[in-house]
Amino acid sequence: MLRRFCLMATLLxxxxxxxxxxxxxxxxxxxxxxxxxxxxAFTRQTGIKVIIHSxxxxxxxxxxxxxxxxxxxxxxxxxxxxxxxxxxxxGLFKAINASIAGQVPAxxxxxxxxxxxxxxxxxxxxVNTTVRDIGFVNSVFDLADPRLxxxxxxxxxxxxxxxxxxxxxxxxxxxxxxxxWLKGIKANAEGKVFAKHSKIVKAVAMNKxxxxxxxxxxxxxxxxxxxxxxxxxxxPDQGKKGMGxxxxxxxxxxxxxxxxxxQVDKFLTFLVSEAGQKMFAEVNREYPVREGVHAAAExxxxxxxxxxxxxxxxxxxxxxQTIDLLDRVGMP
Amino acid sequence: MSDxxxxxxxxxxxxxxxxxxxxxALKSPGILAGLVVCFAVIPLGFVIVNSAGLSTxxxxxxxxxxxxxxxxxxxSLALLVALFSFLFGVSSAWLVVRRKFFGRxxxxxxxxxxxxxxxxxxxxxxxxxxxxxxxxxxAWVGIFGNAVAVPDIYNVAGATFVLSLAGFSxxxxxxxxxxxxxxVGMEEAGRIHGFSARVVFWRINLPLLRPAIAAGLAVVVLHxxxxxxxxxxxxxxxxxxxxxxxxxxxxxxxxxxxxxLVLVLLSLSFLILxxxxxxxxxxxxxxxxxxxxxxxxxxxxxxxxxxxxxxxIATLGFILPMAWIITWSWDAWQMGQIDVEFWGYVxxxxxxxxxxxxxxxxxxxxxxxxxxxxxxxxxxxSLQLSSVGFVLPGPVIALGILVFALAVFPSWYGGFxxxxxxxxxxxxxxxxxxxxxxxxxxxPSVEQAGRIFGAxxxxxxxxxxxxxxxxxLAGAWVLVFIDAMKELPATLILRPTGFDTLPVRIWIEASxxxxxxxxxxxxxxxxxTLPALWIMLRSSQPRHQ
Numbered sequence: 001m002l003r004r005f006c007l008m009a010t011l012l013x014x015x016x017x018x019x020x021x022x023x024x025x026x027x028x029x030x031x032x033x034x035x036x037x038x039x040x041a042f043t044r045q046t047g048i049k050v051i052i053h054s055x056x057x058x059x060x061x062x063x064x065x066x067x068x069x070x071x072x073x074x075x076x077x078x079x080x081x082x083x084x085x086x087x088x089x090x091g092l093f094k095a096i097n098a099s100i101a102g103q104v105p106a107x108x109x110x111x112x113x114x115x116x117x118x119x120x121x122x123x124x125x126x127v128n129t130t131v132r133d134i135g136f137v138n139s140v141f142d143l144a145d146p147r148l149x150x151x152x153x154x155x156x157x158x159x160x161x162x163x164x165x166x167x168x169x170x171x172x173x174x175x176x177x178x179x180x181w182l183k184g185i186k187a188n189a190e191g192k193v194f195a196k197h198s199k200i201v202k203a204v205a206m207n208k209x210x211x212x213x214x215x216x217x218x219x220x221x222x223x224x225x226x227x228x229x230x231x232x233x234x235x236p237d238q239g240k241k242g243m244g245x246x247x248x249x250x251x252x253x254x255x256x257x258x259x260x261x262x263q264v265d266k267f268l269t270f271l272v273s274e275a276g277q278k279m280f281a282e283v284n285r286e287y288p289v290r291e292g293v294h295a296a297a298e299x300x301x302x303x304x305x306x307x308x309x310x311x312x313x314x315x316x317x318x319x320x321q322t323i324d325l326l327d328r329v330g331m332p
Numbered sequence: 333m334s335d336x337x338x339x340x341x342x343x344x345x346x347x348x349x350x351x352x353x354x355x356x357a358l359k360s361p362g363i364l365a366g367l368v369v370c371f372a373v374i375p376l377g378f379v380i381v382n383s384a385g386l387s388t389x390x391x392x393x394x395x396x397x398x399x400x401x402x403x404x405x406x407x408s409l410a411l412l413v414a415l416f417s418f419l420f421g422v423s424s425a426w427l428v429v430r431r432k433f434f435g436r437x438x439x440x441x442x443x444x445x446x447x448x449x450x451x452x453x454x455x456x457x458x459x460x461x462x463x464x465x466x467x468x469x470x471a472w473v474g475i476f477g478n479a480v481a482v483p484d485i486y487n488v489a490g491a492t493f494v495l496s497l498a499g500f501s502x503x504x505x506x507x508x509x510x511x512x513x514x515x516v517g518m519e520e521a522g523r524i525h526g527f528s529a530r531v532v533f534w535r536i537n538l539p540l541l542r543p544a545i546a547a548g549l550a551v552v553v554l555h556x557x558x559x560x561x562x563x564x565x566x567x568x569x570x571x572x573x574x575x576x577x578x579x580x581x582x583x584x585x586x587x588x589x590x591x592x593l594v595l596v597l598l599s600l601s602f603l604i605l606x607x608x609x610x611x612x613x614x615x616x617x618x619x620x621x622x623x624x625x626x627x628x629x630x631x632x633x634x635x636x637x638x639x640x641x642x643x644x645i646a647t648l649g650f651i652l653p654m655a656w657i658i659t660w661s662w663d664a665w666q667m668g669q670i671d672v673e674f675w676g677y678v679x680x681x682x683x684x685x686x687x688x689x690x691x692x693x694x695x696x697x698x699x700x701x702x703x704x705x706x707x708x709x710x711x712x713x714s715l716q717l718s719s720v721g722f723v724l725p726g727p728v729i730a731l732g733i734l735v736f737a738l739a740v741f742p743s744w745y746g747g748f749x750x751x752x753x754x755x756x757x758x759x760x761x762x763x764x765x766x767x768x769x770x771x772x773x774x775x776p777s778v779e780q781a782g783r784i785f786g787a788x789x790x791x792x793x794x795x796x797x798x799x800x801x802x803x804x805l806a807g808a809w810v811l812v813f814i815d816a817m818k819e820l821p822a823t824l825i826l827r828p829t830g831f832d833t834l835p836v837r838i839w840i841e842a843s844x845x846x847x848x849x850x851x852x853x854x855x856x857x858x859x860x861t862l863p864a865l866w867i868m869l870r871s872s873q874p875r876h877q
Contacts, residue, residue, distance in 0.1 A: 025829050032840050051830035054840050058580035059727070063825055065583070066734045070745050070827040086583065156567050158577055192484070194568065195459070206464050323581050327397070332567075 085316020144184020421503025452561025770804020
């Protein structure tokens, strides 16, 4: 049995290496379901096969760090700018060809082009439309108001989107204010935080919570299933003095050790092309980063609101500081 | 199935060199055991090297910030799960072996079937069922109204609930085998001397069952200490979860290694304590032809009570989760989401699990043999050290193996080698425990008799010892197979590029909140594990009936 298995394994390995030239290995922290349609379209167009190796971004980064030049990965895709920047800081990636990277606005990529953003998501509020007394909320900082005690939905503090959001707030308004704010929302959550954003939206829709802090697309995903749900999006921190909405981008980086530069460039060119951008963002109702490509019709138009002025690489740079802050406050 | 049978009899003669060379080396089990232990402690080496980089102040920081809470949470969880698993496992095993009631075989099955459901699936299903529109929450509101809040499982009670249901079957299995093969003669002697059934249970059965219970509890507690799925799903801060967050949030290997080291020390002291308490307990089957235990027919009232008890455990531990899985799988099937790739995942899972189980059962043998037949501080230490793989969190083992493999034999890297290595190390303690318990029951005099009749140590092993521990070997194989089927954290990191197993798919789909896609994988996991359970239940069935 064992010998047969070893034989099979060797055969498999041999087949894998012999086809290696036509294949591109993508380490992906992005949801399979959203990435697959894109890579399949790419394969149809170019004939280059794509192997998606999925796991959490952090696990894949750990693997890349340990594997060094022995890695199979040609490309790393993550849903979080912070993870991409951390990988870049660890020297795992090589700079992306400027002619490709240049198609992405400068604020959505690393300064040295070691990664580029592909699609963006907004940290917004979801509110129950039948609840009347929450009109005072027009900033995420209002979520610390004691009037929301027991009525606020947030994710647990290990959630990547939550950490990225808090990092943006710290950069925008300073750590002291954010620390006070965290204490407030911790009290309002009353120890009951949610494991997933989708559960927050559901709780708000069922009026178990009045308001929640989520990524914008979760709201539309829920409305897709239940069009009559009494929920709507609330864009916080607008107005003159508002810091704007926190953004995060999903993006792509190239392994320093890839020897398939030509295929990699083809793949990246596809991802930043209009068709690729539309496809990559639309499956998850995110905002394409390429100018002129529009997001899904139901999400608020890009130019209709203000975005916090925090460069995306900062999400990686200050991530540990944010985690320290969350630990200090003892966020659940 | 043929694979399983091969695994049953690793000693089959005629198979040329490797097996026999192995047996040859078994003449000195100490050396072989030492080799296996060296292999098993590779991840521990990784932990020690990394935590050596921690400065005193960093240790102090870890200590004051986290350790008290982590210790409290981890220990209370382990204790509570041990308690409930003992309660469920011993009671159900006793009823199944010693009472004749309607549907006894079914009851046996129902008590082991929870093993087929991974803890992260358990936790996932129960969190979903307890949501406002979930089955359980709705039933709860239907029964109690809105006055009583639906129970919250994001706490120690919830984690205990999930891990006890996922783990008690280990105790059931081991105790059941012990009850069947244990000496009925002693019980009868007790009864002849006028002891009541209760006294016989406490004074004779329970002490005789102690090795089985202790081994079962050890397996359960080790599962709790290394569990990642349930605690991460329920966000209950144990060592494992904290170590994982240290690695994934901060990329802080040193901190993670420091916490791992504390966890290892904690687990080893638990194991040593457990060994210490049954150090002087040694019971042999005295070689008399052992009769299977007589089961007393249960009265109708007893039958109802028995089924109430077993029914509750089975409903929570298997029937309810399974109903949920089947419902969602049916949806997925209807939507045509089960394609060719899906069957590939099944084959991948089974292939890996079989290989890991075969290798592990063989590697565990020298350690168990050395420990039982040459009791000494050294053999005791080998046994404890071999369990390191089980107490370290999966991601730590995976990284340790990765780093080791790349440093020591980089040309082997890639493919299945590192994955198989990590899983073998991870589940070696399961096989060691099971084989050790089986060997404990073999009286040395049988072997001595074999020797007197001129059998060499090898022949003795092959013709006397291995056949006598057949059940134990099969049990070890199945235990490892089941866990390897369900393994997630190490597989996620070490699987060859693009190679997905069922747990990996469940994880991917569940994290995408595509429940209807996770369910078919969970269903296949259960189905693919059934034959293994069947082997185990059958091999521990009394033969002469």
